[in-house]
Amino acid sequence: MSMRDSMLSFAGARYLWVALVLVVASVVAYLWHDPIGVPNGGTWLGYTLGTIGALLIVWLMLLGIRKRRYGNRFGTMLGWASAHVYLGTALIAIAFLHSGFQVGLNIHTLALVLMLLVIASGMFGVFAYLRYPALMTRNRDNTTRDAMLDEIVELDQQALALADAVDPKIHAAILRSNERTQLGGSAWRLLRPREDTDSAIDQVRAFLEQKDAEKRKDGQTRDMPTMFAMVDFLSSRAADSKNEALRKLMDVLARKKTVTTRLARDLQLQALMEVWLYVHVPLSFALLGALTAHIVSVFFYW
Amino acid sequence: MRWLIRRVLKRASGDVFEDDIHFGDTLSIGRGTDQAVYITDLRAALAHVRVTALGNGRYRVESLIAAGVRVDGTSQMNATVASGSSIDIGATRIRLIEPPNDFEAAVEISVLDEAQIEAARVVPRLTLTEAGLGKRRWSWALLALMLLLGLGLPLASHYAPPVRDAVESLPLGGRAVWETGSLASAHHFFGSDCQQCHVDAFVSVRDAQCETCHAQTAAHVSADFDLSLAGNDRCAHCHRDHNGAQGLIRSDQQLCADCHAGIDTRIAHADAHADVADFGKQHDGFVVSLPQWNAQGEFTPVRAALATAGIKEQSGLVFPHDLHLDPAGIRGADGDDQVLDCASCHQPEPGGARMLPIDFEQHCQSCHKLTFSIREADREVPHASVEKVGYTITEFFAREALEGGFNETNAPNVVRVRRRPGQPITPQERAEALSWARDQARTAINRLFEDKACSTCHAVSRNAAQEWTVAPVRVAGAWFPKSRFDHGSHTTMQCIDCHNAPNAASSEVLLLPDIDNCRQCHGGEHATNLVPTTCIDCHAFHDAAHPGR
Numbered sequence: 001m002s003m004r005d006s007m008l009s010f011a012g013a014r015y016l017w018v019a020l021v022l023v024v025a026s027v028v029a030y031l032w033h034d035p036i037g038v039p040n041g042g043t044w045l046g047y048t049l050g051t052i053g054a055l056l057i058v059w060l061m062l063l064g065i066r067k068r069r070y071g072n073r074f075g076t077m078l079g080w081a082s083a084h085v086y087l088g089t090a091l092i093a094i095a096f097l098h099s100g101f102q103v104g105l106n107i108h109t110l111a112l113v114l115m116l117l118v119i120a121s122g123m124f125g126v127f128a129y130l131r132y133p134a135l136m137t138r139n140r141d142n143t144t145r146d147a148m149l150d151e152i153v154e155l156d157q158q159a160l161a162l163a164d165a166v167d168p169k170i171h172a173a174i175l176r177s178n179e180r181t182q183l184g185g186s187a188w189r190l191l192r193p194r195e196d197t198d199s200a201i202d203q204v205r206a207f208l209e210q211k212d213a214e215k216r217k218d219g220q221t222r223d224m225p226t227m228f229a230m231v232d233f234l235s236s237r238a239a240d241s242k243n244e245a246l247r248k249l250m251d252v253l254a255r256k257k258t259v260t261t262r263l264a265r266d267l268q269l270q271a272l273m274e275v276w277l278y279v280h281v282p283l284s285f286a287l288l289g290a291l292t293a294h295i296v297s298v299f300f301y302w
Numbered sequence: 303m304r305w306l307i308r309r310v311l312k313r314a315s316g317d318v319f320e321d322d323i324h325f326g327d328t329l330s331i332g333r334g335t336d337q338a339v340y341i342t343d344l345r346a347a348l349a350h351v352r353v354t355a356l357g358n359g360r361y362r363v364e365s366l367i368a369a370g371v372r373v374d375g376t377s378q379m380n381a382t383v384a385s386g387s388s389i390d391i392g393a394t395r396i397r398l399i400e401p402p403n404d405f406e407a408a409v410e411i412s413v414l415d416e417a418q419i420e421a422a423r424v425v426p427r428l429t430l431t432e433a434g435l436g437k438r439r440w441s442w443a444l445l446a447l448m449l450l451l452g453l454g455l456p457l458a459s460h461y462a463p464p465v466r467d468a469v470e471s472l473p474l475g476g477r478a479v480w481e482t483g484s485l486a487s488a489h490h491f492f493g494s495d496c497q498q499c500h501v502d503a504f505v506s507v508r509d510a511q512c513e514t515c516h517a518q519t520a521a522h523v524s525a526d527f528d529l530s531l532a533g534n535d536r537c538a539h540c541h542r543d544h545n546g547a548q549g550l551i552r553s554d555q556q557l558c559a560d561c562h563a564g565i566d567t568r569i570a571h572a573d574a575h576a577d578v579a580d581f582g583k584q585h586d587g588f589v590v591s592l593p594q595w596n597a598q599g600e601f602t603p604v605r606a607a608l609a610t611a612g613i614k615e616q617s618g619l620v621f622p623h624d625l626h627l628d629p630a631g632i633r634g635a636d637g638d639d640q641v642l643d644c645a646s647c648h649q650p651e652p653g654g655a656r657m658l659p660i661d662f663e664q665h666c667q668s669c670h671k672l673t674f675s676i677r678e679a680d681r682e683v684p685h686a687s688v689e690k691v692g693y694t695i696t697e698f699f700a701r702e703a704l705e706g707g708f709n710e711t712n713a714p715n716v717v718r719v720r721r722r723p724g725q726p727i728t729p730q731e732r733a734e735a736l737s738w739a740r741d742q743a744r745t746a747i748n749r750l751f752e753d754k755a756c757s758t759c760h761a762v763s764r765n766a767a768q769e770w771t772v773a774p775v776r777v778a779g780a781w782f783p784k785s786r787f788d789h790g791s792h793t794t795m796q797c798i799d800c801h802n803a804p805n806a807a808s809s810e811v812l813l814l815p816d817i818d819n820c821r822q823c824h825g826g827e828h829a830t831n832l833v834p835t836t837c838i839d840c841h842a843f844h845d846a847a848h849p850g851r
Contacts, residue, residue: 034556037542037549040482107452107479114448145428160344164333168348175347176369179377184428187435267428274430281437286444293452297480300460301500302507 006130010082018083019090022052030097039100041108041298049098050295053091057115057291060088061284085126088119107297111290118287121280132273139265148263149183155256159200162252165245166207173203174249181260183267190271193264201253208246303355305329306401306408307339312415329353329409331389331396332366339411343392350391353398355407359385361398393419456480460496460503470494486543486550499543512537522844531569533560555580555827558837575607580826581835587816591783593617593776601776614810618773620759623803623813635669644797654790672755674746677702683750688770691750696743703739704732714738781814785840 008016026049035043041050063084067077095112103109156178163171177200184190305324310317324338331339334348341350347367354362363381365371372390373381381387385408388397393414401408427433451474459466459476470476477496485493492498498514499507516537522529529535540557541550563579565572575586591603593616606613626632631639647665649658660666662685672682674695681698683691702708704727707720716731717738727735751762751770761773798804800815825832 036540036556037545037552037554040545042542102483104481104483106481108482110448110452110479149426157344164344172347172367172369175345175367178345179369184426185433186427187430187433190428190430190433271430275435278430278435278437278440282440282444285441286448289445289448290452293448293456293479296453297456298482300457300503301477301480301496302504 007078007081007085007126008130010078013082013086015079015083015086019086022087023090023093026052026094026097038102039097040102041098041100046098046100049094053094053098054291054295056087056091056094057287060084060091061288064281064284085122088122091115092119107290107293111287111294114283114287114290118280118283121276121283125276125280128273128276132269136266136269136273139262139269141262145263145266148259148266151259152181152183152256152263155252155259159249159252159256162245162249166242166249170204170207170249173200174253176200177253181256183260183263187271187275190267191275193268198257201250201257204246204249204253303327303406304404305338305355306405308399308408308410310410310412312413323405327354329355329407331391339396339409341391341394343394345392346394351389353389353407353409355401356382357406359400361385361387361407363387363389363398390414451475452479481544483544483549484546486545487547488550489543506536507538509537512541553836553838555836558841578837580828581837581840582821582825582829582832584826585817587818588782588814589784590781590812590814595774599774601774608812608814608816613812615812617809618761618775619809620757620761621809623806623809623811625807627804632669635671640669644801644803648797650789654793655786655788657789666759670755670758672750674698674750674754688751688772692743692747695746695750696740699739699742699746700736702742703735706735786842787840 029045029048030039033039033043033045035045040046063080066074066080092115095115099108099112103112156174159174160171160178163174180199182189182194303326305326307322307324307329309320309322311320312318326338329339330337330349330352331341331346332348332350333341333343333346337349347369349366351371352364352366354364356362361383363371363373363378363383365379370377370379372378373383374387375390383398385398385400388395390396395412395414395418397410397412399408399410455469455472455475456477456479459469466476470478478494499511501508501511533539540552543550559579562576563584564577566574566577575589578585587607587609589605589607592606592613594602594604596602626642627644629641631641634640647660650656651658662670667682667685672685673679674683675681675698678698683694703717705721706717708717710718714734716727716735721727747770750756756762756770756772760775763771763773765771792800800819801813803813806813821832823833824835827834827836829835
């Protein structure tokens with residue numbers, strides 16, 4: 001992964017330079033230009049920068065079409081994404097120079113604000129694409145999402161079978177835990193996952209401690225405060241089938257906790273990686289609408 | 303209460319029912335052997351659910367474990383449902399059905415096959431799209447909203463006057479969202495009526511719309527100058543509204559420099575002094591209107607650059623400023639020395655922009671007496687025309703002669719003898735007396751004009767008929783008729799900073815400062831360490847009604 005181009009370093013950051021040249025040229029022209037009155041979008045430079053900006057916005061939005069055309073050989077997808085990122089960022093300068101830094105409560109400034117929001121969400125997208133895939137790969141640890149889902153179903157079955165052998169209360173706790181282990185769900189839950197294996201583990205632990213107390217009452221005074229010590233104790237004593245089941249149950253629950261945590265993190269990372277697009281794309285279309293209104297209106301009442 | 307418990311057994315030949323009867327208010331379901339409905343599935347708790355028949359085909363379902371129970375696909379602790387609902391525990395489905403005759407309640411128990419389990423399984427929503435977030439419909443909705451607010455409503459306001467008021471009363475409705483900036487203050491009174499100026503769509507505001515109100519606005523250029531030669535001459539090319547309350551009238555020097563910079567290379571016969579771009583850097587020295595009179599005596603000032611070598615002011619007046627401003631003082635009529643300063647004579651007009659004209663009676667006469675007779679030393683001629691001065695003196699001596707008693711040895715007897723009132727005078731005596739008086743007056747007039755008074759300040763001469771003439775005088779006029787200068791805004795300065803009067807030995811010395819003097823403090827519009835001064839700080843835009851034109 002590290003040896004491959006990212007969208008920022010594509011072709012030696014070619015589009016960074018393209019964007020920089022565009023911005024510097026615009027700034028130089030803006031400083032050199034001495035318009036009638038204050039700088040604004042209605043001067044020849046204003047129209048020029050406005051045309052560049054509008055064409056850029058339309059072209060940037062075409063990325064949504066380009067990325068669906070897998071057979072397209074007009075540049076690589078990575079190249080398009082790289083140009084999209086750099087030229088999209090350059091748009092901030094182009095737009096402000098176009099307007100001569102004038103803002104107001106009108107459709108024109110609304111278009112500017114929408115554009116800035118789109119760019120800001122896009123910047124988070126760049127961050128997400130650079131950061132989260134590596135985190136996802138590391139988190140998955142050579143397994144797949146389907147394998148994790150299958151394993152959880154399997155572990156739930158095992159846990160129920162083991163719990164049934166121990167005590168109805170433990171069985172009910174495992175049932176509850178299984179029921180409450182939510183994978184996915186609402187968008188919010190994907191981004192902020194919750195996992196309920198801990199409550200089952202706690203209940204099993206409480207049950208063990210209770211048994212321990214009973215045993216101590218029976219004259220077994222050995223002090224074994226922790227659950228793990230208890231499991232050791234139970235196994236070392238070659239305990240009866242109930243103890244054996246308990247030990248296995250703890251193993252199963254621990255494993256389930258590991259898998260569900262990993263899966264929830266996997267889902268969370270994917271959601272984080274995608275969530276900005278749900279802002280970026282709709283706001284882009286809002287921008288397209290506001291931009292159209294902006295262009296038509298300034299020439300309508302010329 | 304009689305419950306019907308019907309088990310559905312799936313057979314290759316078809317489903318087989320196995321009916322059972324349970325007596326009790328409630329129906330317990332679970333994996334325990336004491337349960338009314340016994341389920342072997344491990345996913346069932348020993349006592350999992352209690353169902354109570356409420357009558358009329360309604361049932362109450364209560365979970366007996368904290369995990370809850372799946373009723374109609376959703377996990378719940380308690381639910382009151384109608385018949386037809388089903389409870390899923392593991393692979394077992396318990397349908398609550400309409401009880402047949404003889405029963406108050408009924409359930410139907412079946413084991414789900416693979417397909418049913420798959421269908422009943424809650425599909426986890428693992429991505430944002432599965433979680434119900436969408437891009438497409440939001441995109442279209444926002445696009446439509448923006449087009450509605452930004453185009454639809456404003457266009458409706460433009461094309462459909464009946465709905466305009468309704469649309470523009472909406473918070474974001476109508477053409478207000480199109481307004482790029484506030485109108486100039488003078489245009490606010492019709493501000494919401496866009497079509498006063500913007501008549502046709504996609505057509506720039508035409509001059510005709512401006513002239514609807516501004517028909518009486520003075521011409522911006524003289525009629526003999528075609529402004530279109532200088533470029534775009536639409537009103538709105540320079541007067542751009544929607545740039546704030548003060549934005550309509552331009553005051554930047556670029557407005558002038560666009561045409562004036564290098565104007566002599568572009569427009570034939572252009573005044574060389576009109577090649578101006580910046581007060582500090584590209585502006586010729588000042589050109590002054592010098593007083594001059596033509597052969598008919600009409601005032602016809604000539605324009606001359608202050609830098610012209612040997613330039614003189616021909617005011618027609620003799621006035622050495624240096625003598626009057628002698629710090630040691632100047633001898634007054636009463637013999638005392640008086641120290642004069644500028645303000646002794648030069649007083650500002652009300653408002654302070656210009657100086658009041660110098661007035662002989664007020665400023666000069668206290669020293670420069672216009673006396674002409676030793677016998678009546680207080681008697682002065684008026685500071686008036688040659689004729690009036692002549693009448694005054696002639697009439698003075700005629701009265702002296704006719705009254706008699708004029709004690710001078712050379713005078714005729716009739717003049718020397720004092721006559722008593724009522725004493726007659728003969729025609730011969732009268733002629734003799736008046737003849738003497740005319741001689742006396744002529745002498746006094748000549749002395750007054752030639753050596754005593756007039757020639758002190760005026761250029762005096764005799765014409766062909768040997769009559770005295772005084773050259774016309776023009777002291778304070780419009781030196782710079784094409785610019786404005788306000789003395790009132792320069793009160794922090796001393797007069798001498800600009801006008802070197804104490805060293806002016808003659809009134810021919812032009813005491814007007816040239817541009818270098820101004821540039822000590824004033825620079826062009828973009829000057830940083832000087833007072834930024836644009837063209838219209840001193841000049842008006844081409845104005846046909848300008849006095850200097």
